Amino acid sequence: MKRLEGKTAVITGGSDGIGFTIASTFAENGASLILVARNQEKLFHAKQILQRKGVSVETISADLNNLASIPHLTATLLERTNGQIHVLVNNVGVAYFKPLPDLSVSLLDEMVNLNIKVPFLLIQHLLPALRATRGNILNISTYWSQKMIAGRPSSAYSMTRGAINTLTKALANELGEFHIRVNAIAPGSVDTSTFRKWLDTMNQEQLLEYQNYVQSAYPLGHIGSEEDVAHAAVYLASDEAKWVTGTILNIDGGLTVR
Template identity: 50%
Template sequence: MPENTDTAIVTGGSDGLGYAIAGALAAQGADLILVARDPGRLEAARESLLQHGTSVHTLAADLSDPGAVTAVAQEILTLTDRVGTLVNNAGTAHFGSLSDTSAEEFDAMWQLNVKVPFLLSRALLGALILARGNIINISSYWAHKMAAGRSSAAYSATRGAINSMTRALANELGPSGVRVNAIAPGAVHTPTYEHAYLGRMSPQQREAHDQQISIAYPLGRIGRPQDIAEAAAYLASSRAQWTTGVILAVDGGLTVR
């Protein structure tokens, strides 16, 4: 029998980490509502995820727009009154020095990385309580580990904020039966990582990158989307019914070295 018959909401669910997480939750029996910007990618993800035998709905929305969360939450609540899992995965990153990061760039990251998870969790709180559900926030190792030569003050601030909010909400919502956890991945080989980072490297830079990975990560590699998806599936499941307020590092040991 499926372990989870409630609905799972995954923002940024059309590809990358969000798509992998959605697949792992559907494999546990969850019906899905995917939220992302691109209707074409959403439809491709929906068709693929239907193989798990659960229902898959999609909502095309740009959550960086100030009014988008309210509209998305209203649409979700027309589809279900029980939210078993809310995965706040959508996010954005700008790596720039203090002098090169504009107020607008900071605000864009704060909106998508912190404010959207807060507002969406608030808007769906009644449905989460009804299902005795859980929230999973996707954070990053950048909240507490910096890299030489790569400035991250603004981005790291947003990830530190989501970690603090995760713990505070776990404390607040626990009496209502709602668990709140976060996953802090290391570098993960997603399409975005490939196109925006690896794809720009020369062969020599790629060789240096691979050598650095073997040094930085005790397990000798960067992550795969499925590594994060399996962690999310655990946190969403009854196996984690006494787990809340955790910032789970899924990073190949990066943050212990």
């Protein structure tokens, strides 16, 4: 039996990047999927690929930054799943690295909305379904909640990711009586399309400097892959982790131990 067979997983930001790779790895392990993202074209493409793995895949296009859309979204999710949601992956998020004096209220609000309020509200609205299945919640965080990097101002972003880590632990405590597990993954730098676009902005000298930084900052000497995060997500979502809750799992090549 596959590790997630018989489970339905809702994944926000599931149409590309880490979210899509989590969805793909979940599908390989037998999970039915509902992907929530803003871009309809990306959702359509993701659905075509994932259906080839022989699982049910549904998509919902929603602008999660519009908090007023959450009640309608969650009602749709409950309707499509008949209230049977086993795994909620809160993957959607946004990061702006602006110096404190330059950080606008609109950028702050966007990070607070997507990185804190959206996961909180989704969990709140989907709680009856998660209670019914004794399901579990997986929040995707980041190393920026624990480690700062010289030259990259991250006050607001780090604040929001610290908040999701604290929420993870608090909800593990609060929801344990309902047999709902709540965990988080905090990746280090991961080789995504967004990351590669950032590398493409560097000249040769900057690129060499970054490569040297990776060698010195990461005990394992390299950044991670989307699959590294996805395999950890499968474990935490599966029954193999039935006694794991309140954990912030660092998938970071040792970055946060230095």
